[in-house]
Amino acid sequence: MPELPDVEVFKRYLDRTALHATVREVTVHTPKVLHGVSAATLRQRVPGHELAWSRRHGKLLFVGLDHGPEALVLHFGMTGFLKYYASDEDAPDHPRVEFRLDDGHILAFDCQRMFGEVDLADDVEGYLQARAIGPDALSLDEDGFVDRLQGRRGAIKTTLMKQGVMAGIGNVYSDEILFHAHLHPDTDVAFLDESELRKLHRRMRHVLERAIEAKADPGEVPRTWLLPHRRQGATCPRCGAVLERKKIGQRHAWLCPSHQSKK
């Protein structure tokens, strides 16, 4: 479930491993994960270039080729992650695309369920625009956040998860943010006044930043969070009420019914 915090962790992993290495060879084991680019194009355009810079936007990770605008695009779907390794015995279970590097290591894009995507972008801004991806959730200041949400309607959970509204929040962290904001996930955005939206923005920032600090690891986030307790029969770490699971906008939300009351 790679959402913004997970992808930020992947970025930092890349930055301290494969970044600045030069690609020697690209091997596409599963063409299905390629979106918008062919294996032939990857093999033709990537080798010989340095993985020179990285940029995360929402759930997307861009890896720049040399110091130009062209970049690999990695989207991790539900089960994707990166692995950098030198020896075959350290290879992950489902390497879909492998980048053999000049430092003797391999950078693999692993994705068990193949919902992830690998692409090649001419430049970041154009790519985001073409895919109608909104601003990164962590790049929004309070005013920007209010601007993006005001005038909309529909469940707040669904709205936070729309990548065109803002990028990076998925099923798990939308629940976490709303848990911290004491808002029921089915609350209509139109019912939230400006001060409530500002408060929600502060909760969102706090949750995303703290999750990154915890390496997006459910075992590392505070036990007072919802995240480690999303399972049948679990109780709210704040008040002891039995947690509820509810379908909202075709997704399952977890919430505490006692302090996330519906507005």
Place this chain on the structure above:
DNA sequence: AGTACCACCTGACGGC
């Protein structure tokens, strides 16, 4: 603009 539903895909898990 928002909602609903389906499809994609694999592996884990519960029920019988």
Place this chain on the structure above:
DNA sequence: TGCCGTCAGGTGGTAC
């Protein structure tokens, strides 16, 4: 033991 249905989760397409 083993088969089968269900679920997880992000996104995109389509119809209303």
